[in-house]
Amino acid sequence: MRAPSMDTSTNGSSHANGAAFEEGKHKDLELNSIPSAHLINDIVQSFGWQGMNVTVKDRLTKQPLSILSDANGLVKAGELIAIMGPSGSGKTTLLNTLSHRAAAAGATTRGDILTNGQPIEWQHLRHLSAYVEQEDALIGSLTVRETMDFAARLALAPSITKKDRLARVDDLLSSFGMVGQAHTIVGTPIKKGLSGGQKKRLGVASRLVTDPKILFLDEPTSGLDSALSYEVINYIKAIGKKNNLVIIASIHQPSTTTFELFDRLCLLSKGKTCYFGPPMAARQYFNALGYQMPLEINPAEYLLDLINTEIVREGDDVKARIEHIHEAWDNSPDAHAIKNDLEMVVSHSKTDKAGPDIIKMKFPHQNAFIVPLVLLHRAWIKSYRDVVAYGIRVVMYLGLAILMGTVFLRLSTSQTDIQPFINAIFFGSSFMSFMAIAYVPAFLEDRATFVKERANGLCGPFAFTIANFLIGLPYLFFIAILFSVVEYFLSNFRPTFSAFMMWVMWLFLDLVAAESLIVLVSSIFPVFVVSLAVAAFANGLWMCVDGFLVPMATLNVFWKYVFHYIDYQAYVFQGMLVNEFESRVFDCAGNAHTGYQCMYPSDLAPIGKIRGTAILEAFNYHTGLESEWVGIMVGIILGYRVLGYLVLVIKKT
Ligand SMILES: Nc1ncnc2c1ncn2[C@@H]1O[C@H](COP(=O)(O)OP(=O)(O)OP(=O)(O)O)[C@@H](O)[C@H]1O
Numbered sequence: 226m227r228a229p230s231m232d233t234s235t236n237g238s239s240h241a242n243g244a245a246f247e248e249g250k251h252k253d254l255e256l257n258s259i260p261s262a263h264l265i266n267d268i269v270q271s272f273g274w275q276g277m278n279v280t281v282k283d284r285l286t287k288q289p290l291s292i293l294s295d296a297n298g299l300v301k302a303g304e305l306i307a308i309m310g311p312s313g314s315g316k317t318t319l320l321n322t323l324s325h326r327a328a329a330a331g332a333t334t335r336g337d338i339l340t341n342g343q344p345i346e347w348q349h350l351r352h353l354s355a356y357v358e359q360e361d362a363l364i365g366s367l368t369v370r371e372t373m374d375f376a377a378r379l380a381l382a383p384s385i386t387k388k389d390r391l392a393r394v395d396d397l398l399s400s401f402g403m404v405g406q407a408h409t410i411v412g413t414p415i416k417k418g419l420s421g422g423q424k425k426r427l428g429v430a431s432r433l434v435t436d437p438k439i440l441f442l443d444e445p446t447s448g449l450d451s452a453l454s455y456e457v458i459n460y461i462k463a464i465g466k467k468n469n470l471v472i473i474a475s476i477h478q479p480s481t482t483t484f485e486l487f488d489r490l491c492l493l494s495k496g497k498t499c500y501f502g503p504p505m506a507a508r509q510y511f512n513a514l515g516y517q518m519p520l521e522i523n524p525a526e527y528l529l530d531l532i533n534t535e536i537v538r539e540g541d542d543v544k545a546r547i548e549h550i551h552e553a554w555d556n557s558p559d560a561h562a563i564k565n566d567l568e569m570v571v572s573h574s575k576t577d578k579a580g581p582d583i584i585k586m587k588f589p590h591q592n593a594f595i596v597p598l599v600l601l602h603r604a605w606i607k608s609y610r611d612v613v614a615y616g617i618r619v620v621m622y623l624g625l626a627i628l629m630g631t632v633f634l635r636l637s638t639s640q641t642d643i644q645p646f647i648n649a650i651f652f653g654s655s656f657m658s659f660m661a662i663a664y665v666p667a668f669l670e671d672r673a674t675f676v677k678e679r680a681n682g683l684c685g686p687f688a689f690t691i692a693n694f695l696i697g698l699p700y701l702f703f704i705a706i707l708f709s710v711v712e713y714f715l716s717n718f719r720p721t722f723s724a725f726m727m728w729v730m731w732l733f734l735d736l737v738a739a740e741s742l743i744v745l746v747s748s749i750f751p752v753f754v755v756s757l758a759v760a761a762f763a764n765g766l767w768m769c770v771d772g773f774l775v776p777m778a779t780l781n782v783f784w785k786y787v788f789h790y791i792d793y794q795a796y797v798f799q800g801m802l803v804n805e806f807e808s809r810v811f812d813c814a815g816n817a818h819t820g821y822q823c824m825y826p827s828d829l830a831p832i833g834k835i836r837g838t839a840i841l842e843a844f845n846y847h848t849g850l851e852s853e854w855v856g857i858m859v860g861i862i863l864g865y866r867v868l869g870y871l872v873l874v875i876k877k878t
Pocket of ligand 1: 281310313316318
């Protein structure tokens with residue numbers, strides 16, 4: 226069977242794009258004839274669930290609350306099933322339970338999940354299935370083909386050659402009618418890419434690259450109009466039929482034509498089954514119960530209205546009606562037939578084999594060293610294509626360098642410029658660090674992708690942490706150089722190459738530490754406004770205790786001993802101060818005749834000079850400790866990264 230080809234236009238919104246559409250359609254239909262042998266499911270012949278119950282601790286009463294009760298179901302290979310119900314009816318709970326994900330926060334789950342009539346371990350189910358989230362985890366700056374290829378590289382065992390991998394990618398692109406968009410980017414807030422429907426198709430296609438035999442889809446049509454919803458489900462159905470896959474999708478309110486595409490309907494209300502069977506037979510079933518479904522109405526709309534607890538019309542006893550529907554289903558011959566079918570597949574699995582023995586199957590593992598490299602490669606492409614990630618920050622830092630360089634313009638070695646030099650060092654280092662908060666949105670986006678990929682078993686926190694850390698280094702080094710080239714010379718800091726390079730090093734360490742802090746804070750609080758506020762607060766704190774605003778001798782002991790010594794900005798400030806003043810000499814006011822007035826006493830006072838070290842002494846800073854301070858900086862950076870990693874390990878959503 227061939228997958229149908231729908232829209233191949235960029236906006237993807239209509240069936241009526243004339244000649245271009247027709248041409249694209251034929252092209253895709255031709256390509257669809259390429260056999261996708263790797264996708265064909267000859268492992269899972271049936272997927273069932275028996276007596277599934279989910280209980281949570283009620284948020285209000287703190288008592289056990291059942292959010293899914295005694296759900297039973299059986300889906301055969303090649304079938305597409307819709308889990309439908311009003312909002313809060315338990316669709317996501319059931320889908321998550323079936324895919325061995327956390328059903329709900331703190332939920333207790335009971336029941337059996339059966340493949341070919343045998344209970345399946347979660348590790349096996351992970352290998353045999355894929356889960357497509359409602360919110361896609363696509364990276365906007367990658368092209369369609371890159372998205373598919375990176376998904377394949379993350380998931381497929383290294384034994385699969387590049388040629389085979391790309392063949393799979395191209396095969397899936399043609400199956401989903403996306404050959405025409407292969408080199409189009411997914412789309413960023415700044416650069417438009419795919420339409421909503423194409424993004425959904427890509428989301429599904431990128432999960433199919435691992436050859437899952439069971440596909441879970443969480444509201445694959447959310448945010449799409451009815452024409453695009455139909456198109457997306459039609460593609461999914463065609464792929465499923467062609468490759469004999471088990472596909473389970475939660476769906477909110479499909480149009481009549483989309484509703485009819487499903488092979489089975491699981492209708493839920495308040496966590497209980499109202500109907501399970503062919504969608505087309507639902508009319509007859511509910512008519513027999515006394516709920517006459519008008520012929521001209523969208524059946525999905527009618528059914529959802531019928532079982533929606535939130536819609537209360539005058540004189541309408543919703544509670545009684547839903548109780549009646551639940552009870553009628555529990556006692557119906559159809560419900561008993563499903564239970565019997567489940568018992569039959571279970572007993573068959575014990576006698577004659579109803580498919581390969583999944584328990585004994587060995588699945589190839591991804592090489593642990595390859596994952597960070599693939600993530601690094603992907604992050605690299607994203608970093609230079611997506612201006613939000615680093616581009617905006619580069620421009621911002623350049624602007625800051627010009628601002629500072631022109632405010633602290635060509636400072637001299639007169640003693641009146643000593644304080645402006647100190648201020649420029651404090652402001653430059655602390656403000657550069659502060660502005661790392663501009664990294665929060667980009668990190669949160671990467672984290673969201675990571676969370677979804679981890680849930681699909683594609684990568685772990687270690688690989689993500691390594692890739693995230695390494696990808697930032699060249700950019701931060703570039704920013705440090707760019708800022709310094711402008712600011713250092715405009716402000717007239719100590720004009721030697723070695724002093725310049727030391728300055729660059731301190732700034733680089735400052736930026737790396739600031740970015741590591743952002744990663745830690747945003748991992749703990751993955752909400753934009755919260756992590757922005759916390760990171761800004763932390764930076765304010767580091768500025769207050771770094772030794773510039775209040776000298777160490779007068780800073781109270783709490784701030785000094787609890788925070789100052791772990792304040793990376795303090796080491797940057799003192800490192801830059803030592804770099805600037807350790808071998809510079811400044812001029813006092815006055816002259817040899819009238820006498821000199823020196824702001825800092827030093828051994829050069831008789832000749833009207835101030836030795837730079839006298840300024841350092843006023844701050845109680847000593848020279849020759851730089852390597853120790855660099856070591857502490859590296860320790861702080863690693864500390865932030867390790868803590869960030871641990872947070873990612875613990876916090877899974
Ligand atoms: N701790 C809890 N306390 C009380 N109710 C809870 C708790 N956890 C989950 N629920 C309820 O369980 C029900 C099932 O939620 P679920 O997300 O599965 O519904 P859904 O059908 O997917 O809804 P939607 O279409 O809105 O996504 C909801 O009514 C939800 O409020």
